[in-house]
Amino acid sequence: MSVEISTTSNGQRSGLAGVPLAVEPLNRKDFTTDQEVRWCPGCGDYAVLSAFQGFMPEAGIKRENTVIISGIGCSSRFPYYVDSYGMHSIHGRAPAIATGVATSRPDLGVWVVTGDGDALSIGGNHLIHALRRNVNFTILLFNNRIYGLTKGQYSPTSEIGKITKSTPYGSLDNPFNPLSLALGAEATFVARTVDSDRKHLTAMLKAAAEHRGASFIEIYQNCPIFNDDAFAAVKEKDTKAEAIIPLVDGEPILFGIDNRLGVIRDQQTGELKVAEVAEVGLENIVVHDEHHPDPAYAFGLSRLTTPGVLERAPIGIFRSVDAPAYDDLAREQVAAAAEKYDSDDDALQQMINGRDTWTVD
Amino acid sequence: MTTAASQQEDAVKTLDRVVIRFAGDSGDGMQLTGDRFTAESAIFGNDISTLPNFPAEIRAPAGTLPGVSSFQLHFANRDIMTPGDKPDVLVAMNPAALKANISDLARGGVIIADTADFTKRNLDKVGYASNPLEDGSLADYQVHALDLTGMTTEAVKEFRLTRKDAGRSKNMYALGLLSWLFHRPVEPTINFLETRFATKPQLRDSNIKAFRTGYAFGETTEVFAYSYEVAPAPMPKGTYRQISGNLALAYGLIAGARKADLPLFLGAYPITPASDVLHELSKHKRFGVTTFQAEDEIAGVGAALGASFAGHLGVTTSSGPGISLKMETISLAVMTELPLVICDIQRAGPSTGMPTKTEQADLLQVMYGRNGEAPVPVLAAQSPSDCFDTAVEAVRIAVKYRTPVFVLSDGYLANGAEPWQVPDLSGIAPIDPAFATAPNGDNDEFLPYKRDPETLARPWAIPGTAGLEHRIGGIEKADGTGNVSYDPANHDAMVRIRQAKIDGIVADVPDLEIDDPSGGARVLVLGWGSTYGPITAAVRRVRATGRSIAQAHLRHLNPFPANLGEVLKAYDRVIVPEMNLGQLALLLRGRFLVDVQSYSRVRGLPISLSELAEDLQTEIDDLGVTA
Incomplete structure (x- = not known):
């Protein structure tokens, strides 16, 4: 008999409930394949891979019950480097394929690895539908705000005016805010982290894995070749204190040098905005509630991300709410029907015969 | 045979075959009427073949030619092969139905028309300068102009329905009349109405009343000089039912999955004329069937492939335009060598084409509509009931050879019906999914692309199997290990192996049988x-x-x-x-x-x-x- 995780520390059904636990503790090497990793030197993908391989033994599930489905792009090479079951599929379609995997098998921990082009351009439709259905898997969106594998065209998260090979006069279209998009689809778990912050990244992976339903993590990931320093503001020592808005459940949302800044709610419009704590008073600073049932709150937080060249962004769990997962419901319907009606070979024969038969003697 | 009919034995003509076409507005219930008449005929023991023909628009403007919906049934005392070219009997519920169908009617054929809708306005709408039921232009036919709507309204007035609702039962009145005219058994239709309107007693009773009154009208009136008998067709011994192609296909998929002992996962997006397969499979969850109505065609096949990777039988159903969208994923299934059944219920193309009309012009698409050398086995069903056997065989090939398989049906098979000798499921050979359970390499390693020497199929190792962890994907695989490979010689070899695997399926393909009774045909x-x-x-x-x-x-x-x-x-x-x-x-x-x-x-x-x-x-x- 294998051991399974059932509930999380807060008593809710874990995202990994039903997945058998490893009998012997695993280590990161167990999750490392013999394949040579072929990302460019300095690529942020290495850090994410390393954090993932470091986290999986902690998740505790059996390696063979881990499945990673990716699309196409630099980040989507990820499954080749993790020694589990995996599929490097087609551009944009990983959430669709993973929906089939997750729905058919409750005993698998399923991860979707994708990038900003993969998930938000060609695969935008599958992403929003996977999120609205709340399929029990974790989507890791590596956002480097550029197309890397096709060698440097602007992406749906690139800032307006981006000069790239395909936009020598500057890009014209407004970028997606991936978290606003996910929250618009009423995703039940939405978080953001940064490739270079191993500790935070691991904490987000853990929270996402524990969440039952679709978990969506945007990972700010540096592309040193085609979009170097796109996230410098949130990474550089001298700027990050004023750039990162850390989200901690139950805590007032404060940031900046000596926590001089905070997030307040505009009484007129209801929007969330940044203010000097000294001016508005600590008592008016919004206390973060990641379990807030209305996605509008988390959406408001997502809008604090600067829309163009990145200067400021909230980091952490924006939203984590409990809701039925599509795959659980789908399996329950199948199980309930099998429970309620006969389903043996005779029953099947009966069904095929139908009610209006006649006999020729 | 009814009492009345036996009393007037002289007035009964015996025929060996009849083609009836029911035609009316899209909302007149002609498909239901045809379907019921078919069921009565099948249960009576005639051989049958049907051709439903309806517009893609749910309700085209009432009374217009584009809004005409028809259902043709051929029933006979012997084995028949088609729904018939020319109807002998045309039931026309309005001027548009008459106009759209009259040119097909056999000379001397019977026309039963509902006069209620032959108003000046409706005649004008379809360009009749005068009423054809009265102006002698139908002299070559036997015309029975009857106020079906009026008689129906009168028959059901005790139920105090609105005028509109009362008129709606006219199709059942017509069915009752035709049932008398051709000596059809009435019990199946009454049972059907009782079940269908079980929760709506008013509708149940009014429809049954309309049906019975129509029948009684035939019996008592002297409008019809004759009624007609078509004797049952001789058929091999066995249990029969009536079946349409889409239903047979759904049953075949379920039976195939059962024989392979695999849960069935259908990923699909609604599309005419394939949606009925999705509808049908979604009813049968008790047999381990999961149906996923995806956000689009691509997600439908994607989820099905994901389910196959996870060890279920992945199935996707669609029609030509949807198949176009699925092709990239089918390519991935070719590369990853996973079982997948893809049903293409063909319709007239290109593009949206004529969604409710039949065609078989997707053959080259399914053969070659993918990038690279991407061979996929293709099977085609030849009749509505044959969709069952074809589906079972597709499952067998998909599982045995680890490959996507196309099943071709079309709108004609999908909606057409025929009698079917119900197969004994225990007579269908089991299908062995033969999941890999142990490493197959020399050093206790697992080689996901090490093949069965006979079938060239690769192992199907499903997640959850310890020691067989592996990665697959769309990038070219190194022979054996399945690792990413850009080696030219390897690619050349893999292209040929994939082709050889599909070519090798010929071992399971029976030789083509020739029917040439004289032996001397040229x-x-x-x-x-x-x-x-x-x-x-x-x-x-x-x-x-x-x-x-x-x-x-x-x-x-x-x-x-x-x-x-x-x-x-x-x-x-x-x-x-x-x-x-x-x-x-x-x-x-x-x-x-x-x-x-x-x-x-x-x-x-x-x-x-x-x-x-x-x-x-x-x-x-x-x-x-x-x-």
Whole structure:
């Protein structure tokens, strides 16, 4: 008999409930394949891979019950480097394929690895539908705000005016805010982290894995070749204190040098905005509630991300709410029907015969 | 036989076959009426063949030609192959229905028209200057102009329905009348109405009343000089039911999955004329069937492939335009060598084409519509009931050879119905999914692309199996290990191996059987898919003239049966009728260097058997042979 995780520390059904636990503790090497990793030197993908391989033994599930489905792009090479079951599929379609995997098998921990082009351009439709259905898997969106594998065209998260090979006069279209998009689809778990912050990244992976339903993590990931320093503001020592808005459940949302800044709610419009704590008073600073049932709150937080060249962004769990997962419901319907009606070979024969038969003697 | 009919024995004519066409507005319930008459006829023991024909618009403007919906049924005291070219009886619920169908009616045929809708306005709408029921223009036919709507309203007035709702039962009134006219059993329809409207007693009772009153009207009135008998058709012993192609396909998929002991996962997006398969499968969850209505065609096949990767039987169903969207994922299934069943219920194309009309012009799409060398086995069903066997066989090939498999059906098979001798499921051989359970390499390693030497199939190792962890994907695989490989020699080898695997399926393909009773035919007519009915009927007609002709029908379009080349070369002339511009003909010419002759009809309707028979006779006579 294998051991399974059932509930999380807060008593809710874990995202990994039903997945058998490893009998012997695993280590990161167990999750490392013999394949040579072929990302460019300095690529942020290495850090994410390393954090993932470091986290999986902690998740505790059996390696063979881990499945990673990716699309196409630099980040989507990820499954080749993790020694589990995996599929490097087609551009944009990983959430669709993973929906089939997750729905058919409750005993698998399923991860979707994708990038900003993969998930938000060609695969935008599958992403929003996977999120609205709340399929029990974790989507890791590596956002480097550029197309890397096709060698440097602007992406749906690139800032307006981006000069790239395909936009020598500057890009014209407004970028997606991936978290606003996910929250618009009423995703039940939405978080953001940064490739270079191993500790935070691991904490987000853990929270996402524990969440039952679709978990969506945007990972700010540096592309040193085609979009170097796109996230410098949130990474550089001298700027990050004023750039990162850390989200901690139950805590007032404060940031900046000596926590001089905070997030307040505009009484007129209801929007969330940044203010000097000294001016508005600590008592008016919004206390973060990641379990807030209305996605509008988390959406408001997502809008604090600067829309163009990145200067400021909230980091952490924006939203984590409990809701039925599509795959659980789908399996329950199948199980309930099998429970309620006969389903043996005779029953099947009966069904095929139908009610209006006649006999020729 | 009813009492009334036996009392007037002189007034009963015995016929061997009848073609009836019910026609009315899209909202008049003609499909239901036809369906019920079919069920009555099937239960009575006639052989049947049906052709529903309806517009894509749910409710086109009332009373207009584009809004006409019809259902044609051919029933006979013997084995029949088609729904018939020309109806003997036309039921026309309004002027549009008459106008749209009159040219098809056999001379001398019976017209039953509902006069209620033959108003000036409705006549004008379809361009009748005067009322054809009164102006003598239908003198060549036996016209029965009856106020069906009025009589129905009168019959159901006790139920105090609105005028509109009361009129709605007119299709049941018409059905009752026709049931009397052709001596059909009434119990199946009454049982049907009782079940269908179980929760709506008012509708149940009014429909049953309308149906019975229609029947009684036939019995008591002297409008009809004769009623007609069509004796049951001799059929092999067994239990029968009536079945449509889409239903048979759904049942075949469930049966195939059961035989493979695999849960079935359908990923699909609604599309005409395939949606009924999704509807049907979604009812049968108790048999381990999961149905996923995806956000689009791509997600439908993607989720199905994901389910296959996870060890279920992945299935996707669609029609031509949807298949176009799925092709990239089908390519991935070719590369990852996972079982997947793809059902293409073809319709008239290109693009949206004519969604409710039939065609078989997706053959080249399913054969070649992918990038790279991406061979996929292709099977085609030849009749509505044959969709069952074809689906089971597709599951068998998909699982045994770890490959996506196409099943081709079409709108004609999908909606058409025929009697079906229900198979005994215990007689269907089991299918072994043979999941990999242990490493297959020398050093206790797992090689996901190490093949079975006989079938060339790779192991199906599903997640959760310890020691067999592996990664697959769309990038070229190194032979054996399945690792990413850009090695030129490896790619060349893998392209050839994938092709050889599909070609090797021929080991499971029975030789093509030739039907040539005289043994001396010089002309072969070769078809595939739903043309089986019209071709067979045409061949019978040709033979009845004393001419010799051979017939063969392909179920396996990829790979072809091993003897096909020989067969083609054995005849002076090979004629290939298709509802496309010669797609199979192109494949045959390319593959066998045989000058086959294409016979194309692309009208959105089944090939006309009488037209085909005449043309085949001309071909034979051309050759100077009248055996």
